Ligand code: ATP
Ligand code: MG
């Protein structure tokens with residue numbers, strides 16, 4: 438089965454061709470980071486315009502790389518949501534046009550299902566499975582007992598992990614996107630400030646990062662007023678230590694409580710060096726299999742949409758020609774579609 442996948446939910450225009458849900462035939466990502474940098478974040482209108490400009494170029498490139506034509510494609514999968522509505526619409530419209538013109542089935546994919554299925558391009562899933570999703574807009578612990586069905590057992594009550602990284606980066610005058618910059622600085626510093634860890638209720642798998650973010654901002658502010666010289670490296674390291682402690686401990690406890698066979702991490706923050714090392718250390722002695730994706734599969738791409746789209750295709754999920762971008766698409770109900 439060959440799936441053509443398209444992803445335009447945020448600031449990456451991406452297309453990929455995936456074979457049998459596990460093999461990347463071709464993968465193209467055109468990032469817009471440079472265009473958004475001077476604004477310190479993604480500007481929705483600019484994102485949409487870039488997607489329009491890039492879409493056909495990216496599609497031509499993916500077919501050239503794969504040395505394939507539309508005739509050899511079995512279905513077209515596209516990110517239906519969540520994301521920026523104007524950005525999503527470019528991908529959805531392009532996918533519809535291509536699928537309709539070539540009379541191929543159309544499949545709508547949930548962006549977070551995509552982030553999770555990025556891991557299957559590297560390693561087959563063994564259920565029950567726990568996914569730690571840490572991205573720009575999501576921080577969730579998701580339990581899966583079978584393909585394509587998702588149970589959210591924990592989530593953030595305020596900021597997403599990536600969002601917290603980006604905000605802390607801004608207060609440290611680091612360029613957008615801040616996550617990788619804070620990660621880099623953190624490697625050079627030490628956890629000298631002991632910021633709070635938001636454990637919440639004892640049995641909760643939920644997360645909270647807004648208190649930590651405020652603690653970082655206040656610490657910086659107070660130091661500036663008193664003329665104290667705080668090392669940015671230590672602020673970054675202290676912030677990162679707090680985030681990682683909570684993510685690692687909650688993931689570990691959820692994995693134990695639900696007796697999972699596999700733990701996977703997904704989303705942009707899964708690229709974080711500290712988080713990867715901490716989870717590896719924590720699960721080292723465990724029989725639970727830990728799957729950590731390569732960096733190119735952590736941030737937004739279309740290969741992951743093709744991997745998730747293949748499962749939807751195999752389950753018989755087909756979108757109509759009336760499919761619309763859905764910025765608030767819910768993961769659990771998305772996973773219930775086409776369930777036998
Ligand atoms: P979502 O997937 O929730 O819709 P998104 O698509 O914008 O959001 P991703 O592309 O998955 O998010 O991830 C981007 C986020 O990952 C940004 O917040 C970025 O700062 C963060 N990020 C990337 N690399 C790192 C890193 N090494 N350490 C920490 N954060 C990182
Ligand atoms: Mg992005």
Ligand code: FE
Nearest residue numbers: 548572736737
């Ligand atoms: Fe994403």
